[in-house]
Amino acid sequence: MMVDQLPEELRALKTQMKTFINDVVIPREPELMSDDANSEEVAAELKTKAKESGLWALGHPTEIGGGGLPFMDFVYLNEVIGRSHWGQWAVGSLSMQDSIMLHLYASSEQRERFLEPLVAGEIYPSVGLTEPEVAGSDPTQMQATAVLDGDEWVISGHKWFTSGANRAAFTTVFAITEPDAEKHNKFSSIIVPTDTEGYEIVRVVPTMGHTGGNHCEVNYNDVRVPYENLLGGRGQGFHIAQKRLGPGRIFHSMRWLGQAQRAFELMCERAKTRYAHGSYLAEKGDVQAMIAESAAEIQAARMMTLDAARAIDSGSEARTEISLIKFWGARMLHNVVDRAIQVHGALGVTADTPLEFMYREARYARLYDGPDEVHRMVVARRLVRDPYDGVPWA
Ligand SMILES: Cc1cc2nc3c(=O)[nH]c(=O)nc-3n(C[C@H](O)[C@H](O)[C@H](O)COP(=O)(O)OP(=O)(O)OC[C@H]3O[C@@H](n4cnc5c(N)ncnc54)[C@H](O)[C@@H]3O)c2cc1C
Numbered sequence: 001m002m003v004d005q006l007p008e009e010l011r012a013l014k015t016q017m018k019t020f021i022n023d024v025v026i027p028r029e030p031e032l033m034s035d036d037a038n039s040e041e042v043a044a045e046l047k048t049k050a051k052e053s054g055l056w057a058l059g060h061p062t063e064i065g066g067g068g069l070p071f072m073d074f075v076y077l078n079e080v081i082g083r084s085h086w087g088q089w090a091v092g093s094l095s096m097q098d099s100i101m102l103h104l105y106a107s108s109e110q111r112e113r114f115l116e117p118l119v120a121g122e123i124y125p126s127v128g129l130t131e132p133e134v135a136g137s138d139p140t141q142m143q144a145t146a147v148l149d150g151d152e153w154v155i156s157g158h159k160w161f162t163s164g165a166n167r168a169a170f171t172t173v174f175a176i177t178e179p180d181a182e183k184h185n186k187f188s189s190i191i192v193p194t195d196t197e198g199y200e201i202v203r204v205v206p207t208m209g210h211t212g213g214n215h216c217e218v219n220y221n222d223v224r225v226p227y228e229n230l231l232g233g234r235g236q237g238f239h240i241a242q243k244r245l246g247p248g249r250i251f252h253s254m255r256w257l258g259q260a261q262r263a264f265e266l267m268c269e270r271a272k273t274r275y276a277h278g279s280y281l282a283e284k285g286d287v288q289a290m291i292a293e294s295a296a297e298i299q300a301a302r303m304m305t306l307d308a309a310r311a312i313d314s315g316s317e318a319r320t321e322i323s324l325i326k327f328w329g330a331r332m333l334h335n336v337v338d339r340a341i342q343v344h345g346a347l348g349v350t351a352d353t354p355l356e357f358m359y360r361e362a363r364y365a366r367l368y369d370g371p372d373e374v375h376r377m378v379v380a381r382r383l384v385r386d387p388y389d390g391v392p393w394a
Contacts, residue, residue: 010073013058017091018080020055025084029354032086046090047121057092057119060099064111065119066092071247075254075309079302082258085354085361088251097248098125101172105232105240110191114170123169126194128159128218129241136161137374139241140183144175144220146190148227153177153190155198155223161368165216166204168194173220178235187237191229198223208360247312249322249369253305253329256365259358260298260336266353267291267340274345281343290339297332304328311390320390323379327372330365337362 006014024046031042050056059074060066069077074093081087088094095118102115117123130136131143144157155175165171170193177188192199198221205215232240268291271282281287308321337358341348348355366372382389 006076010076013073014077014080016053017055017077018083020050020053020091021080021083021087024049025087025090029084029086032089033357043086043089046086047092050091055091056121059093059096060119061103064099064103064115066099071313072309075250075306078251078254079258079261082255083262085259085357087258088255092119092121093251095125096251097244098127098172100247101240101244102231104243105189105236107228109228110231114191117169124164124167126162126165126168126171126216127244128157128162128165128171128173128192130161131158132160132217133158137371139174139238140186142174142176142187144173145179146173146175146177146188148177149224151227152224153227153229155190155192155220155225157220158218159220160205160217161215162218163216164214165194165201165218166214170194171199171218172231174237174241175220177237181235184238185235188234189231189237189240190225191231192220192223192225196223196225208363210360242317245369246317246322249326250305250309250312252365252369253301253308253325256329256333256362257298257302257305259361260294260301260333263337263340263355263358264291264294264298266355267294267336267343270340270344270347274343287343290343294336294339297335301325301329301332318390320379320382323375323382324390326369326375327366327379330362330372333365334359334362 028042028046032039047056056067057065058067058069058077059071062068078093081091081093084090099115099119102110102118106115114123118125129139129142134141134143144155144159146153146155155173157173157175159173162171170191172189173192174187174189176186178186200219200221202217202219204213205217207213207215268282271287271291272280274281304321305325308318308325311318311321337355341355341359344353344355347353350356388394
């Protein structure tokens, strides 16, 4: 469905959300970006405003405290939420994929302890898969272990890039519990409250000139948690991670579209107002090409993302569609932000516009949730087997 064909009610909600992000969240970005304690206060203020405006956690099921919007409706909203890096945070959709994972697999006690406060925005989650010693793009190589001792798991391991661990209430860690099983059935997912003895945040890893981020290196020094902290069944870790990542990639992709669209608007605005060599930049062929290429890439990514979301919504795992949007969407974002910086000249690389922050995030996007190359490999393998996989109308 094209955006102008959306039902009136959804279109109105999208407009309301866009206004909230543009007028309430974006003006607070400089404070949110400054890693000081004040940023949490600003976030709390924005969360309250989102709740008061009826915009909180709209995509979460109602039975866990969300707005109960159907998946496709939320997908349309997520693009405008993504206009600000802090949009998801402000409107309670930051951790959609973690909520989905818990909603699918958590026991009633886990739901009460972790899921409900998560949806209410009272706590943050984190997820520990990647380890520095082995290739994260091939998670069957993970080495962390969880061994049963009586009715407790004893977890040992070394993870990094556990995003948000420094403010999270818990980490869902993936570790080997079934060493003799086939490689995809070796791992289980276990919830570890971050205040558990032996859970040690070694450091926040500085990334691309940013020292105050949230990507953490974590040691698990014989961390003991009760058997009941197991999420889902023993050996189901891979399956659970996949369930988390599928819709998660759609949410990322829509958010990237929001970022790209905003960068695009900034690029057009600058091109209209910057004058050089006898005309505005918007009148130069090179700049026009950058604008046109960006518009085409954004629109292509948007259509592909909506198609992948439609496939998921119809019950498919949409492996091909999701891998297509992962590498295409991340590259699109990177290209568009790069061109927007170019058109801004030196201003583009300063912190006086959001572009340099977006550029860092765009670079990360080509790595997280599986590097682009791995997704290209997945797509190629599937299409060699069946050239119509994921494109049934072709
Ligand atoms: C900003 C950010 C946030 C992240 N957040 C989390 C998180 O919250 N939790 C978590 O567990 N992890 C997280 N990660 C880690 C991320 O999932 C891994 O970086 C990713 O899976 C790649 O693993 P790796 O870094 O070990 O790279 P490697 O596996 O060592 O791969 C290095 C490179 O090798 C190439 N490559 C790999 N496989 C192939 C192939 N089959 N064909 C061709 N080339 C290939 C690719 O170019 C790839 O970039 C995050 C990463 C980033 C950058």
